[in-house]
Amino acid sequence: MRILISGGGTGGHIYPALAIAHALRDHYGAELLFLGDENGLEREIVPREGIRFVGVTAGKLRRYFSLQTISDLAHVPVGIRQAREVVKEYQPHAAFTSGGYASVPAGLAARGIGAPLVMHQQDVLPNLANRILAPRATRISVSFPQSLRYFQRYRKKTALTGNPVREEILRVANHQPEPFKASFNLDPTQPLLLVTGGSQGARHLNRVVASSLSRLLPYCQILHISGEHNYEETRQLAEPHFAERPELRGRYVLRGYISTRMAEALAASDILVCRAGAATLSELAILGRPSILIPLPPGITGSPQEINAAMFRQAGAAEIIPDRELTPNALQAAVLPILESGARRTLMANAARTLAQPQATYTLTESVVELAKKRIEKLSIREPRQSPPAERRQPDR
Incomplete structure (x- = not known):
């Protein structure tokens, strides 16, 4: 059973795809190929998981307009052509995509061979990638x-499954x-208090947190994951606080990125x-962790994270600070009341757990396997049966 997997650009797209990949390999012995952006984060993460990776040129479908958007759009046809060549050679029996710009050429190429x-x-x-793929998809999961409601046009092939989370998250839950x-x-x-801007980091968030250390550290410890590109700047912003109050240094841990220990950081x-990316929120729901969400600012297609965050706040699982309103004063005003009230933290944790879908990985894996088996059966029927070789006639004596 050969399965094509794709999803990339950020850890939020990569890790759910990897959760499905591991389940397919571990429980069904599937042969896997992960097709992603040749310059994306997945290029580093996927091979570390022991999964074959092939990169293509993937034009980034940006949330905002820039001059780079134009050049990236020119890469899209190149990526589609490369994906077609890879898929034609690999001949997958089914494909799974988890969003991100790399999933478009992969999904289109898979459907192109049936x-x-x-x-x-x-x-x-x-997201834009899934709007492109939705008409061609065999099944859609949310x-x-x-x-x-956004998939009413495709409701006959759409199902609520939840979001796959890493096995490490389930183990520490x-x-x-x-x-x-x-x-x-x-x-x-x-x-x-755990602070993280995701696999790419979040510069504005880092700067506000680093500027707030003297206000927050007397009340809590902070594990701050800045993103590798923002690490040095964040460290420099944090240092003056410890020069003034050296007793606070042991209450603050700064890391660039800890992909292999992220489950432990969340559990701590x-x-x-x-x-407020979907992958992060799905993990918070499984673990039952209260949160203060700082959604990505809106782009030209709106802000998916603002909608995600509003859902968690409505459930009572989170508070929201819009990115444009994030200041040291706003952060302190949001964090301290939750830290000081164990009862409130418990209520928020329980609310988060009501949004959990721990069976998502199993449900989606079963769906992929079912379709792959049907494809294998269909291909076996199509293959012409080989007639047994005719018996060689013995010459008359």
Whole structure:
């Protein structure tokens, strides 16, 4: 059984795709090929997981307009042609895409050879890549019930499955945070605020948090994941606080990116300040963690993260600070009341858990396998049966 996987650009698209890939390989022995952007984050992450990776030129479908948008659009036909060549040679029995600009050439190429496609929509609001793929997809899955209305045109092939999360998240879901705090050299008895802008980091968020350390650290410890590109700037902004108050240094841990320990970081936390991507929110729901969400600002197609965040706030699982309103004062005003009230944290944690879909990986994997088996059966029927070789006639004696 050969399965094509695609989803990239950010960790939020990559890790759900990898969750499906691992389930396919571990439980069904599937042969896997991950097709992604040759310059994307997936180029580094996927091979580390022991999965074959092939990169193509993928024009980025940006949320905002820039001069680079024009040049990137010119790369789209190139990526589609490259994907077709890869898929034609690989001949997958089914394909799974989890969004991101690299998924478009992969999904179109798979459908081009007749392979069924399971297209997964993570955010509440469909992204541009999935709007392109939706008419061609064999099945569409969505993470949240609020997404179903956007696929009314395709409702017969659309189902609510939840969003796949990493196996590491499921393993730590029912553990207490204290041992994980200790693993980061933090005090297990003190509350921990985890700050993360996702795999790409978030410069504005980093700067505001670094500017707020003197206000926040007396009340909690902070594990701050800045993103590799923003690490040095964030470190420099944080240092003056410790020159003034050296006793606070041991309450702050700064890391660039900890992809292999992200599940432990989440499990260690008592509250998060983070973006509102669907992958992040799905993990918070599984773990039952209160959050203060800072959605990405709107682009030319709107802000999917603002809609995701509004859903969590409506459920009572999160508070929201719009990115344009994020200041040290606003952050302190949002964080401290939650830190100081264990009852409120418990209510928010329970609300987050009501949004969890822990069976998502299993459900989606079963869907991909079912379609792949049908494809294999169909291809076997099409293959002409070979007639047995005629018996060689013995010469008359």
